[in-house]
Amino acid sequence: MRLNKSTRKITFECWPRNVEIGSPSARQYPGWPKTIDQLDNYGRNAVAYLPTVQVSGATNPVLQIVEEATGKWIYSLRIKGTSFRPKVFKAGRYTIRVGEGKGRKEITGVEARSLSQAGVLKVDL
Template structure:
């Protein structure tokens, strides 16, 4: 277990490895391979994620419901992105659309910093370096998308509000 890089150079954390053991049960091709399955549960309201790791034929009445030791693993979606903000963009207040998707793009290299569906209609994007950003928000795949370019970052104590209203007509 630990922190590694996959074959594409992406960072990943391995929480568990199940090694084969000799069980003495037949057929050995089935029982001696550390077989099992995983379940990922998403709570869309709280953004909590639970990852379960079950052996084949779990004993459901054992401690920890029969999952492998150390499981389940729980975390929040926003914990999965643990970078500390250096500056912020203005607070965006959106009318006429519930829970829009925001995408923040670093204009110095045209890279997507992150994309996030917010809860509600107000969001103050955090950024990880001073600079100019493009902010896209709305409902992807529809005509309800808005793009603001050349949005300058600012220190956390500075505040600016940008309001936008999507038309209620289809």
């Protein structure tokens, strides 16, 4: 497996046994390698979206989504850059936590909406 941190691409390799992978003639199994994006690794389909989170004061912050009705943690992700549109898997209200440690911000009561109605949420860290 190879991880490209700058592009957030993950490449999986599958070599036959007893192959010297450094050899110019070495080949992986047919159909390999396979490359996916970091977000492809969590393949659940969105039912709704939260507003696009636009962060100022930090780059690549951690973002956490919590379902308010149950208190259930849905997912956490270190976003790439300063903007990310969180997907969610059912309608309702959510808490969005952005950042780490003492500088973390928490926004409660964020309503899930359709993709076209999601809007923008600005967060200053």
